[in-house]
Amino acid sequence: MLKYTLKRILQAIPLLIIISILTYLIINLAPGDPTAFFINPEKASRLGPDYVANIKHHLGLDQPLHIRYFKWLGNVLRGDFGESFFEQRSVMSILWEALPNTIILSLVAELIALIVAIPAGIICALKRNSIWDYIFSTISFIGMSLPTFWFGLMLILVFSLKLGWLPTAGMRDNFDAFVFTDRLRHIILPAIVLGMGGMAANMRYMRGAMLEVIRQDYIRTARSKGLSEKVVIVKHALRNALIPIVTMFGFSIPALFSGAAITETIFAWPGVGRIAIEAVFSNDYPLVMGNFMIIAVMTVVGSLVADLLYAVVDPRIKYE
Amino acid sequence: MEKLLDIRNLRTYFYTEDGVVPAVDGVSFYIKPGETLGVVGESGCGKSVTSISTLRLVPNPPGKIMEGSEIIFEGTDLLKLSEAEMRKIRGNKISMIFQEPMTSLNPVFRIGDQIAEVLLLHQGLNKAEAREKAIEMLKLVGIPRPEKVVDDYPHSLSGGMRQRVMIAMALACNPRLLIADEPTTALDVTVQAQILDLMNDLKKKVNAAVMLITHNLGVVAESCDRVVVMYAGKVVEEGDVYSIFEDPKHPYTVGLLKSMPSAVGGQDKLDSIPGVVPNPLNLPKGCRFAPRCNKAMDICREKQPGLTVLGEERTVRCFLYNREDGVK
Ligand SMILES: Nc1ncnc2c1ncn2[C@@H]1O[C@H](COP(=O)(O)OP(=O)(O)OP(=O)(O)O)[C@@H](O)[C@H]1O
Numbered sequence: 001m002l003k004y005t006l007k008r009i010l011q012a013i014p015l016l017i018i019i020s021i022l023t024y025l026i027i028n029l030a031p032g033d034p035t036a037f038f039i040n041p042e043k044a045s046r047l048g049p050d051y052v053a054n055i056k057h058h059l060g061l062d063q064p065l066h067i068r069y070f071k072w073l074g075n076v077l078r079g080d081f082g083e084s085f086f087e088q089r090s091v092m093s094i095l096w097e098a099l100p101n102t103i104i105l106s107l108v109a110e111l112i113a114l115i116v117a118i119p120a121g122i123i124c125a126l127k128r129n130s131i132w133d134y135i136f137s138t139i140s141f142i143g144m145s146l147p148t149f150w151f152g153l154m155l156i157l158v159f160s161l162k163l164g165w166l167p168t169a170g171m172r173d174n175f176d177a178f179v180f181t182d183r184l185r186h187i188i189l190p191a192i193v194l195g196m197g198g199m200a201a202n203m204r205y206m207r208g209a210m211l212e213v214i215r216q217d218y219i220r221t222a223r224s225k226g227l228s229e230k231v232v233i234v235k236h237a238l239r240n241a242l243i244p245i246v247t248m249f250g251f252s253i254p255a256l257f258s259g260a261a262i263t264e265t266i267f268a269w270p271g272v273g274r275i276a277i278e279a280v281f282s283n284d285y286p287l288v289m290g291n292f293m294i295i296a297v298m299t300v301v302g303s304l305v306a307d308l309l310y311a312v313v314d315p316r317i318k319y320e
Numbered sequence: 321m322e323k324l325l326d327i328r329n330l331r332t333y334f335y336t337e338d339g340v341v342p343a344v345d346g347v348s349f350y351i352k353p354g355e356t357l358g359v360v361g362e363s364g365c366g367k368s369v370t371s372i373s374t375l376r377l378v379p380n381p382p383g384k385i386m387e388g389s390e391i392i393f394e395g396t397d398l399l400k401l402s403e404a405e406m407r408k409i410r411g412n413k414i415s416m417i418f419q420e421p422m423t424s425l426n427p428v429f430r431i432g433d434q435i436a437e438v439l440l441l442h443q444g445l446n447k448a449e450a451r452e453k454a455i456e457m458l459k460l461v462g463i464p465r466p467e468k469v470v471d472d473y474p475h476s477l478s479g480g481m482r483q484r485v486m487i488a489m490a491l492a493c494n495p496r497l498l499i500a501d502e503p504t505t506a507l508d509v510t511v512q513a514q515i516l517d518l519m520n521d522l523k524k525k526v527n528a529a530v531m532l533i534t535h536n537l538g539v540v541a542e543s544c545d546r547v548v549v550m551y552a553g554k555v556v557e558e559g560d561v562y563s564i565f566e567d568p569k570h571p572y573t574v575g576l577l578k579s580m581p582s583a584v585g586g587q588d589k590l591d592s593i594p595g596v597v598p599n600p601l602n603l604p605k606g607c608r609f610a611p612r613c614n615k616a617m618d619i620c621r622e623k624q625p626g627l628t629v630l631g632e633e634r635t636v637r638c639f640l641y642n643r644e645d646g647v648k
């Protein structure tokens with residue numbers, strides 16, 4: 001298993017390099033010019049093209065694309081993601097500060113998603129075509145098709161503005177100390193918005209997996225042993241039906257991170273997703289690259305975690 | 321001798337979208353303590369439904385055991401027990417093994433834990449004792465290196481070995497009755513004989529009765545004391561194994577025996593019964609076998625034949641033996 005893990009990590013390196021090349025190309029070819037922000041029109045007209053060239057040089061944008069890329073790559077291999085164009089700080093320090101916030105938000109979102117999806121999926125499968133099946137299936141269908149920004153704004157409208165129960169934005173009100181209830185109140189709405197898609201998908205997976213499992217021969221065997229229906233379902237059936245869900249968990253990591261971009265922007269949540277969006281709009285190339293590389297690494301790690309979890313929950317799977 | 325299991329007028333119907341399927345339609349037979357009863361018949365005649373009805377494991381919906389059926393086990397009607405009381409019987413006094421050893425064990429639990437589960441549930445053993453007993457059972461069913469296999473997962477065993485595990489699990493609580501639904505059908509021919517021998521051996525050791533469901537008459541000849549022949553949800557003939565093979569009465573039984581290789585010595589061509597099993601949604605009005613029967617008379621197409629008692633433990637459902645006793 002250790003050997004397999006190492007092999008997978010080594011295999012991921014070329015993949016990450018290719019992703020970085022593509023990302024670098026796309027953001028540099030995208031319309032917009034970061035130098036525009038730094039150009040003072042009055043100075044530009046007075047000092048002429050030298051002034052603009054100087055700014056370009058200062059940002060390192062005067063060199064050809066491939067040279068810039070290799071410079072960037074060389075620095076990254078030494079652990080240096082460069083400096084943000086606009087915030088006079090290193091990309092690393094910006095991201096390190098924001099990453100835990102995104103991770104916490106994603107975990108809570110996934111937790112909410114699973115806590116709802118697993119029991120609901122089981123109920124749908126066991127009481128197939130019942131009123132509950134229809135209700136949950138409809139919720140799941142809506143959850144999959146709701147646009148995140150609309151859903152987020154609606155929740156803010158109802159629970160923050162109309163009812164005044166929960167804050168509209170941010171991560172905390174109390175900046176001096178960690179107050180659990182303060183944090184909890186802030187995380188509820190963004191976590192629900194971020195978890196909605198995963199909840200809907202997991203509910204469908206759970207329902208399907210459970211339907212598949214309960215008609216297996218070993219479930220009949222379990223009943224013929226005299227086990228109660230509760231043990232048959234919760235032990236024998238659920239343990240098998242959870243296999244695809246656990247595997248899905250690894251794959252949901254990148255989905256959560258990209259979903260976080262919109263959710264964090266709506267709720268002004270200080271995470272890497274919001275930073276990514278801001279960086280893209282302002283053409284802050286180093287920050288965009290750093291951000292996207294985090295997502296790429298998370299994706300690779302996520303699929304590795306998915307594979308490893310698969311072997312943990314299913315004894316039939318062995319990695320050499 | 322007193323009866324261990326007495327099934328009386330069992331009717332199990334399935335309410336499907338296309339209509340009502342009378343999978344088991346008024347079946348009666350009994351099993352005496354320690355004996356092996358063979359239940360034979362073509363595919364779809366209701367053998368499996370009869371067996372899962374006995375344990376009250378018919379999936380509901382769509383299945384339902386109808387009013388008026390009785391399944392009397394050791395003097396009590398199982399159909400009158402509560403679900404909790406019924407659970408004390410399953411896996412304990414009546415246990416079951418199935419046709420598909422490859423899929424009948426739960427893939428995510430260790431073999432030993434799956435055997436121990438019944439011991440923890442019914443025998444009140446603690447974990448260590450249950451594990452010991454599980455190893456002992458594995459040894460009993462002839463699994464090599466039981467101390468190791470007890471911690472293995474099912475996928476590492478062959479079909480034959482898995483069926484041995486199923487037998488170990490079924491016999492762990494010393495049941496009075498073992499229901500074996502085609503226990504060897506899915507196995508290689510050589511392994512089939514081993515599993516049958518093992519079952520015959522062990523049932524004597526633990527003194528259990530066996531309901532052996534099969535469509536292989538060779539298996540019946542080898543293992544059974546008495547035989548029940550089923551056709552389209554009904555028992556058509558019943559008798560001790562000797563009379564059934566030597567002197568079959570019902571034309572269906574005669575046909576089954578003829579289609580059996582080497583049973584009727586010296587015959588090189590097999591006669592299979594012409595025609596197909598009737599659609600359970602659209603059964604003939606009279607005898608259900610009449611459309612395929614070479615001895616069918618007018619009355620056979622009009623009325624359903626009743627059961628005729630031919631002798632001690634010997635009955636047949638056919639107008640050839642009693643023309644008056646027709647039931648509408
Ligand atoms: N869950 C179910 N829903 C609807 N009909 C069913 C169901 N289970 C069984 N049946 C019907 O009951 C009838 C008897 O089936 P059963 O499985 O008892 O046959 P069998 O004698 O065991 O056949 P085989 O030799 O193929 O195992 C069949 O017509 C089948 O279609």
Ligand SMILES: [Mg+2]
Pocket residue numbers: 367368369501
């Ligand atoms: Mg069957």
